[in-house]
Structures are given as structure tokens and as C-alpha cells.
Amino acid sequence: MNNSQIAEIFEKIAEILEIQQENPFRIRAYRRAAETVKNLSEDISEFARKDGLLKLPGIGADLASKIKEFLETGKVSAYEKLKKKVDSSLLDMLNIPGVGPKTAKLLREKFKIKSLADLEAKAKAHKIRGLPGIKEKTEENILKGLAFLKKDTGRMCLDVAFTTAEYIISSLKSLSQVIKISPAGSLRRMKETIRDIDILVTSKKGGDVMKAFVKLPNVADIAAQGPTKSSILTKEGVQVDLRVVAPESYGAALMYFTGSKAHNIKMREMAVKRGLKINEYGVFRGKRSIAGKNEEDIYSLFKMSYIEPELRENTGEIEAALRGGLPDLVKLKDIKGDIHVHTKASDGSLSISEIARLAKAKKYEYIVISNHSKSLKIAGGLSDKKLLRQIEEIRRFNKGSKGIRLLAGTEVDIRGDGSMDYSDKLLRKLDFVIAAIHSGFRQSKEKLTARIVKAMQNRYVNVIAHPCGRLIGERDAYELDYEKIFTAARKTGTAIEINAYPKRLDLTDVNCRRARELGVKFAIATDTHTKDQMDNMIYGISVARRGWIDKKDILNCRKLKEVEKFVEKKRA
């Protein structure tokens, strides 16, 4: 995908310019452009084709021409030139926490550091101390930073961050000094992966809260500790930042600490234009605070609707909020059923009645039992006979049960040529059909796209499950022509799944937004195999919210009757 490549080049250029101590605003311009390009919901070549590059925020004449150059030649000559001017060890050193451009340059110039290993050796031999501004402590911190890099915790999946944050929040909540406590940062925005965890507390005794925070049993190291801001590393290598503010600043601090940075900058710029100032303590006219106790007040001060955290990426949400055009986002309580659940019959661990019990506890109206199909032998795919037996079993169960309706379904394999792993005659007997690719990931983009489009043209296929096939941190998405797929989905009346399994989150938030623009319907589903996985629905919801999807376009926010109508309409 061009977008990520161009974003990376701009990001690298920014780093090099930083080393060269260029104009910081010029550096920021590259970073901002990188952000913009990364967050686009369409390939940037589409914008270039339609002469739309200059309309993108932060892209002017110069960056537009660099983008065009990349699209035509696969390179940006200015970047190629810059690369030659800067030693790669310098750029490597920037990755060390605590080491910025000034320190990196100093180290390179005084010690001719050739690599991170070289730096580590010199630091260990205490040869770094003695440089202007560097003493024992800085040397120690460089070694700590290097060790952190080696661990390379990278980014964690949303569920891991959630669990860690929950533990810390529940531990601190019991302190009498803590008034309010909330997750913030990318976790509150529910990004698909999280680098570090941000937590906000209101208290009148910040120092006490911090003391308790850094003493939590899972703390391995304290990176910083002040009365309002502290940072620790857990034993699992997760960085957690805690910020304490007074109760009257809760909203302003929550907004500031939730981000995104780009969203905050845009809001602050807006404030400046109106003669106001936003910081983490409030909105100020001169020295007087005029808002800040809660987020709602701040947004309404600017005559805009409240912006949910998941939308705060500066990708048009501020403009939409000003004109009152934000989508009606889905909440957990809107979900009326789960349409992708496995049982013991294939590779799940739950029985039909266990699933029904869990679904009732969630106040669901319906559940689609969707086991794998016959060719997926490794996952215990059901033979024709076994599927027929399961249909019978589900019908019997429904007769003897109240409060939940089970639908007989399948997660049928889309074969290499786009045909279905069960005959139409068999599919017709089911209440609901989801189809998915589980093999042949290495086919060409054209072939994979054609396979999915063909599957959608089957009148019995209601949902395409985990369309892009990725496993975060393990397997990349295969290449697809999403424009073709979304267009076909709308035309054929096939919904696209938002798979809520934290390693999948597939369709992705960015692609959701494009699909929504093209009129696609969605289904949020957990792909449950074990008991706990039915709780993953919140992660799927977060993707839908980040993708700007309107509640009315989500199939399983509808009542059973309407879901049945959706199926009937395609079969007719």
C-alpha cells in the first residue's frame, strides 16, 4: 500500500531534519503529513488521480509533488539525498527513550558511535560520562533505554492493554485520595494496538497517589515520578503513565491526555483563533478558566457536538462536530446478537446450550451457530451429514428453549476458485451463512478479490467474515481491491464482518470508514471459540466506532425479524 510507504518516508525525513536541527515547524509539517497520509481510507494514488492531494490537510505544493514523484518512480529523490547525509547510527539512537537529536548528535560527534552495540559498550565502560551535560545518571538512563529497546515490547493488542489498565485502575480506585480515575490515551480511543497505557486521576493529594502508584506489585521500574505525572514500567514491560489533576480540571485533562495529539492541536488552534487557550487545566480567557470540569462543556463552548474518544484522530471529526454531522455510534447495549460463534462440533469448546446461556446473560435476542465447513479439516469442519444433524439439533433446542433464538448457520469456506465448500442445496437449509477465506492467502490481489466477489454473488452468503485475513503481529493482511469488494457488497446485499477477536479486528477501522461511504452494511461478531471470547464484542464495537459506522448500518443492532428479512431479501 502506497500510503504507509509514503508516511514512513515523511516520518524518516522528519527524523533526519531533526538531527540536522532544522526549523522545528518544518519537521512538524512532515510529521503531520505522515499522519494524514497514514490515516487515509483510500489509496493515495486515488487522491493524486483526482487532483485531490492539495485538499488534504498538511499537504501543500511541495509535499504533493513528493507524493507524485513516489507514485511515479517509487522513490523520493529529496529523501534519497538526505539519507546519504546522515549516518544510520544517528537515526538508530533516536529510538532510545530519553535520547533525542541533541544527545544523539553529541554522542556521534564525540565518540564516533557506529551502532547501538557500540554505544552500549562505551556506556558500560563509563566512557560516556564527562561529556557536557552528561554524567552518571544520564549514562545509566542510556543503558536502561537500550535494554528497553532490546526487549522491544512494541505495541500490544487492545485486550492486553485493557486488562493491564483494569488491574491498575482497580488497585488505585480504593485509595481514599482518588476521586475519579479513567483510562486515557490511545487505550481510551481504542486504537487496535497500544504502545503505552495512560491513566488519569483527580485528587487533591497527587503526591500520595503517586507514591501508591509506583509501589504497585507489578511495577518493575520507575521512569519518572512527580507530584502530577509519573511513569512506570510493569514487569511485563508495559509503560504506564499516570497523571493527577485537581477535580476542576478533569475534563480538560482527560481531553488532553486522551488525544490524539493531532486532535488536540487542532482544538487548541481553534481556541487561539477565538482568543482562548486550552491546556490540560482548562480553557482560559486570559488567566480566567471558563471551562474544564468535563469534556462536554469544552466541546459545547466551541459550539460543536461532543466528540467520542474513538473519533479523535483529526480526520474530519472536528469539522463534522461543528456542523452537527457526526455518526450515531454503536454501544455495547445496542448489540442484539452475535452472528459468528463456534461450538464443540468444530473447533470450539462450548456446547450449544452453554452458548445459549452466555447469550441470555448478555440479553442477546439471537445467536448464529457458525461452525467451519468440511474442507477445513484442521478445525474440525463439519461434513454435509454433520451439518444436517446440527441443523436438527438447533431446531430441537429452539423448541425447548425460551429467551434466546439460535440460528443454524455456518462459516463456510470460500474455495480457491471462489466457490462454496457446501452446495447451494445445503446452504439453503440454513438460517444464516457467513463465508470466509482460510487458505490460498498467497494468491494475487486480483484472484483474492475475485474470490470474495464471487462468494458475495452467491445468494445464500450473508456475511463475509474477517475479510482481510490478518493476525496482528503474526500475519499481514492479504492484498485486496477494497473498492471492488465494497461495491460488490452493497450491490449483492452482503454484509462485511467486523471480527472482534483482538488479533484480527478485521475489517479494519480505516477500511470500515471507506466501506461505510460506499453504502456497505456490517456485522460485528466475536468468532467465539471459548467462553471468555464472547466478551470480545467491545473490541469489535470499538472498530466500528473508530470507523465512523452508524448504528443503523450494523446488522446485529437489528431485531431478529429484520435480520431474517435481510437474509430473505438476498435469497429472493
Next chain:
DNA sequence: GCCGTTTTCGGCCCGACTGTTTTCAGTCG
């Protein structure tokens, strides 16, 4: 490098913590 209902030039969000100083630069978010 971008951008404009004050501007096509001169602005560009704002503050905390650390380690080193002895008033602040560097780094981070």
C-alpha cells in the same frame, strides 16, 4: 513546509519531569 473571515509573510499547542545546572536545555507526550 503549511496556511490565511486579522495575514501570501510570519506565524505555527502547551506543559511536566529529569539531570544538569544555578536558571535551563533536552526530551516526552
